[in-house]
Amino acid sequence: MHLSFLGPLFERPGPWATVYFDPAQNDEAGAKRRELSVREACRTLEEEGADAATVQAVRDALTGMDPAEDPAGRVVFAAGGEVVLSHRLSRAPQRQIAAWAPLPRLTPLLELAGQDPVCLVAYIDRTGADFELRGAAGPRDAGQVEGQQWPVHRTASADWSERHFQLKVENTWENNAAEIADALGSAYEESGADLVVLVGDPRERPAVQDRLPDAVRRVTVETEHGGRAPGSSSAVLEEAIEEARRQYARRRVEEALDRFRAGRVGTDRPTDAVEGVPALVEAAREHRIDTLLVRPDGADLARETWVGGDPDQVAVRRSDARALGEDDPTSVRADDALLRAAAATAADVLVVPPSDEDGADVPAGGLGALLRWTYEPAPA
Template sequence: MDLAFLSPLYEHPGSWASAYVGLSRHDEDLRTRRRPAAEAVARRLRERGADEATCRAVHDAAAALERGSEPYGRALFAHDGEVVLQVSLTRAPPWGLVRWGTLPHVTPLLDLAGEDPVSLVAYIDRAGAEFELRSAVLREEAGQVRVGRQWPMHRARASDWSERRFRLEAEDTWEHNAREVAEALAGCQAETGADLLILCGGERECRSVRERLPGHLRDRAVRAAHGVGSRLLPREVEEVRARHVRERILAEVDRYRSARTPGEERRAAAVEGVPSLIEAARGHRLAELLILPDGPDTRREVWIGEDPARLAERRTELSDLGERHAWPARADDALVRAAVVTDAPVLSLAPVREETGREVPAGGMVALLRRR
C-alpha cells in the first residue's frame, strides 16, 4: 500500500488523536447511533489525555459523517484542535479504536483501508462490451464499446462447404471484434488506472479478449466464474478482488523469505525484529515494510526524534545520535513514519495468517531492504 497520502500527518510534531469511526448502513437506528458514537469517541480521547480543542474537532467530524455516503466509516487524524486528515474505510473498524499518542496510529489502515484495488469489469458478448468500475466503496458505469462487424456472428453446425465458409467467416468476425473490445478495454484501463480487469462472459469470448490485451495487462485480467449474461454480484467481485490482493501479498512474502538468505556479498536483503528494523530505518534502507497490525512487536515502545530516521530502542541512544528531543512511540507507528517519508510501501501480513501452511514472522514486522 502506497501511504504517501499520510505525509501531512508527519509535518507537525506533537500529540495526535486517531479515531476509527465505523458506520453500518444496515442499522435501522443509524441516525440515533452516530451521535452517541461521536460523543463516545470524544470521551475516550479525553480519558487518554487529549486536549479539549482536539476532542471537539474529532467529535464534530464524527458527527458530520451522518450526512456522508461512506458505507463503512472513516479514520480521523487530528492535531492541535484540527482534523488534519480523513480517510474513507473499506471495511468496518472494531468498536472503540481510538488512540492518543506521539504519532498518528495508522497501522489499522492497512486492513481497514488498504489494498482496495479498483476493478474494471467488462461484460463481454459477441457485439461488444460494457465496462463498470468497482471497488469496496465504488460502483459506476465506465462506458461501452459496440464493435463494427456484427455479421455473421454465430457458427453453423452443418459441414457442407457453404456452411463451413459461413463458420469461418463467423470466427473471423469475432476475432476482429475481440480485438476491438481488447483495445477499448486497454484504453479504459489507462484512463481510469484500474488495478484489476475482471472479464465476465462466455469462456471463449473472454479468452479471446484477454489474449489480445497488451502484455502488461494480461496478467491483471481474470475471468469471473459466474455472471455470464448478467451483472456480477458484489460478493463475486469482492472474491476476485480479495484473491488478487492475497496473491500479491503472498508473492511479496515469498520474496521476503528468499531475500533473508545472504547473497554473494554475504548480506541479507531482508530483516525482521525491532532492533534490525530500526537500524534499517536509520539508514534509509526500508524498501518495503510488512506488518501484522496486531503482531506483538507492533506495540513495543521505541523512542523517536523530530527526524523520522531518528528512532531507537532506548532514549539514551537518541542523545548519542545528536537528537535534543525524544518521545516514546509505538514501534509500528514509528516505522511506518520512516517508511512513508522514504516512499517505501507498507503491506499487511493479515492475509498470510489466513493461509494454511504459511507462518507469519513471530514479531509481526519484517522489511525488504534497498541496496546500499
C-alpha cells in the same frame, strides 16, 4: 497496500487524533448508539490530552457520518483543530479505537481497509467494453471503449458471398478485441488497479485476454457469470468478483511470506529480508524497505522508538535520533514510525496472518520487511 493516499498526514506536525468509528445501523436505536459512541471517542481524546478545537472537529465529523454511505464506518485523522483525512473502511472495527498520539495510528487501517485489492472489471461484448473500478470506496465508472459496430453477427448460409461476409465478421471481432485490450491496458495503468476481471461470453473473454500486455494478463482472471448487456448483473457475478479479489490478496501474502522466509539472514550470505525493530529502523532510515510486513498481534508493534520531523528520522534510542539531526525527538510506537516511513518512500504494506503453517510467528515480533536491495549481515 500502498499508503500514498496518507500523504497529507505527514505534511504537517502532530499530535494527532485518530478515531476508527462504526456508525451503527441507520435507525433510531442506531442513532442513539452512535451518539454515545461519539461522546466516548471524544472523552477518550480529551483524557489523553487532545486540544478542544481538534476534539470538536472530530465530533463534527463523526456526528455527520451517514451509515447508509459508510456502512462499515470510517477512520478520522485530525490535528490542529481540523480533520485532515477521513477514509472509508471496508470492514467495521470490532471495537472503537480513539487515540491521541504524536503520529497517526495506522495499523488498524491495514486490517480494516488495507488488504482489499483494487479490481478493474471489464464488461465485454463484441462491439466494446465498459470498465468499472472496485475498491474500498465502492464501484465507480472507469471509462469505456467502442469498436466497430458492423458487421458483428454471422449468418447460417454456406454461400460463397455469405462465407466472405463471415470473414468480415471475424475480422471485426478480432479488431474489436484488440481495441478493447489496448483500452483495458491503459485503464489498468491509469487506475492503479491490482487485478482485472473479464466479464463476457466465452468467445469474447479469451479473445481480449490473449491480446493484453503481459503485465496485465498475469493479473487477469475471467468469470463465466454476467455480461455487458443491461440487467446481466447478478449476485453470482458479484460473489465471483469478490472471490477474485480475495484470492489475489491471499496469493500476494503467501508469495511475500515465501520470499521472506527464503531471504532472512543466513550465516554467510546477504539477504533481502529483515525482521525486528533495530534492523527495520536501519532499513527505514536508508529507504530500503520495499514491502513492510505487519502481524497485528506482534509484541514489537508497540515497542518504543524515537522519531524526528522527517519520516526517515527514526531510531531505537533517543540519542540515535538526536544524531540524525533532531534536537527534540519524540517517543512513538514502532509500527506508527515504520508505517510513516513506508508511506513516505512509496513502500508496500501487507498484513500477515498470526502464524505460519508450522506454528511459528512470522515475522518475529510482528514486524519484518522485504528490501529493495540486499543487506550484508554483520560478521558474527
